[in-house]
Amino acid sequence: MAEENQVKLHGIWASPYVKRVEMALKLEGIPYEYVEEDLRNKSQLLLQYNPVHKKVPVLIHNGKPIAESLIILEYIDKTWKNGPPLLPQDHYKRAKVRFWASFVQQEVRK
Numbered sequence: 008m009a010e011e012n013q014v015k016l017h018g019i020w021a022s023p024y025v026k027r028v029e030m031a032l033k034l035e036g037i038p039y040e041y042v043e044e045d046l047r048n049k050s051q052l053l054l055q056y057n058p059v060h061k062k063v064p065v066l067i068h069n070g071k072p073i074a075e076s077l078i079i080l081e082y083i084d085k086t087w088k089n090g091p092p093l094l095p096q097d098h099y100k101r102a103k104v105r106f107w108a109s110f111v112q113q114e115v116r117k
Contacts, residue, residue: 014039015067017053019046023115024076025064031083035090077108 016032016039018025032039044053044063056065056072065072066079073082084093095101 013069015042017042017044017056017065017067018063019044022063027076028064028066028079031080031093034093035083035087037083037087037089077105
């Protein structure tokens with residue numbers, strides 16, 4: 008993989024947020040390296056890449072970290088155009104998708 012297209016995903020196998028990002032990467036056909044994290048013994052890289060929340064998922068594209076699954080999905084959607092759009096182009100429809108994704112995310116946390 009060329010240095011300018013290097014993509015890594017830090018996650019844990021059981022996280023629905025990580026799975027959401029993995030599905031988006033696969034849907035877009037983006038080759039990536041997966042790095043399994045141990046949240047009981049967080050790696051220095053995870054702490055460096057996500058110093059605010061110290062959690063997964065974290066996507067690293069060309070050495071630049073992006074945290075939070077919904078933000079990562081928007082980044083993937085805007086950066087790569089290989090596959091179908093992940094989010095609607097219409098602003099109202101996009102807002103509705105973001106609302107429901109946020110709602111589901113809040114319900115999963117309960």
